[in-house]
Amino acid sequence: MRLRALGFVVVVATVAAFPAAFGVYPVKLLQEILIWGVFAMSLDFLMGYGGMVSFGHSAFFGIGAYVAAFALQGSPGALAGLAAPALAAAAAALVIGFFSIRVSGVYFIMLTLAFSQMFYAYAFQAAWLGAEDGIVGVPRVVVLGLDTAQPTAFHLYLVGLVTLAALVLWRAVRSPFGHVLRGIHENEARMEAVGYPVSRYKLLAFVVAGTVAGVAGALYTQFNGSISPDAFFWTTSGEALLMVIIGGTGTLGGAMLGSAAFILLQSLVSSYTERWMLILGATFILFVLFAPGGLVGALRGRVGLHA
């Protein structure tokens, strides 16, 4: 346990100090990995622990991203850059979750997917959101007197929030709430019979996951300085899902690992060959077929550890 905490601190410190030793491009890659990693972790929380495989998680990523873009143009404070996107994503997750958790399995997949596409359809045509071009020229947040337009400040702000998100999810998974959630995942009928308000637990998990996804979206807007309707498109959810599966479902850390694998594969392979989608698709299929535990599962198997 103590070893694990120490390892976590070392990783965070290394990531935080990364720009001191590397140039602009590697830092950009790292930041992208971190942001997508948070998004993927929130999805892993939902599917790996809550047992709810969603193809509509991009709805909350997109809402966080758009609210941040819109609000930051008005005033670049922490309220606009962080609180408003998180709250908006939470509210949306509450509504979408309320309807979606009434069904499960493939119905849940299709319903969440349709909900996220609804936001895509709206954003694609809404003039006040820049329609299909989206919102560009978004300023970065000024938080505690720190202007994150400055690269180092942004990196530290990003690493701080990513760490916080990881700790929140990690704590949630290990809390009594997390145990009940896993119980529901294992056997919903039994948990219901024992007397747990199953729907309320599932809805809360959905809202927590949506909120964290909203924070990831807000970070993504500031990372790029812009946002387009593609953030809502269902393949954005699919990409996060790919990361979770490649990293290892139900491990949280695996989602971050999967994000790293996905983004490195995308940027490295695409610099050698145009066929990176083919390689990505094949890699994913191989993982589903032969390594359902993902990278983390494969590593655990190697050293004889079991979750």
Next chain:
Amino acid sequence: MPFIPDFFGQALNGLAYGVLLFLLSVGLTLIFGMLDVVNLAHGSFYMLGVYAGLTLIAATGSFWVALLLAPLAVGLVGALVERGLLRPLYRRPTLDQVLLTFGLIYLFEDLVKWIWGGRIRSIPPPALFAGSVTLGDATLPSYRLFVIAFGLVMALALWLLIEKTRLGAIIRAGVFDAEMAAGLGINTDRMFTGVFAFGAALGGLSGVIAGPIQSAYPSVGVTILIPALIVVVVGGLGSLKGSLVGSLIIGQAETFGKAWLPGVSMLMIYVVMALIVLLRPQGLFGRQLK
């Protein structure tokens, strides 16, 4: 846009689009009914149909040959996917199969880009239906009327196949309870492959038919999947009748949305879906949700 004069023409356009959606979604719903899998790569089968059609037309010069052979080619791809990739997953949760079909999207999209290039393509309509027709005060391409007729004939043929033939009875038995069907001596292995291939072929067929109306590009698979999924949600999973009725409703909603509410037209089909799901969560003709 004029309100009344256009109504009839719009309704016909909506019908043509609805029929296209039916051809696309019926394969999706058949595969779901049999295998309990939402085939997220169904849009990819549609796309493969368009591109296979383009190649066949270039090779033979005939739209009709393409219409016959392209679905067979796509069906073959479907059979290979079922045998090689899905079959090993039958002992696992069905969600693993859904995830696998998501990976296939990337594979097919890049393969198409590789073989045919990334630019936007469309299939030229057959010479027989290259002109336009005036019906009342609406003028529309005669190909659209062909699409409507073809789709309705296909719907009838599928209904006859599934409800009135021995093969159809076997398929219905498999949809109802595959394990029981196996116990009664039906070769469910072959049936699963057959239904998946047939569903894929229908996806390919819808691609060829849609080719002269809707443009195709390598990522069309992820776009076209959405209205097909909405049709299936509206009509009810695994229901042939639901697929037809859902398609016709969504076809009209989309077409009239574009004409009357251009600012928010893309939202129309979701509004329709939301209303139906709120009233009947299992869709219009779906089985009661478990």
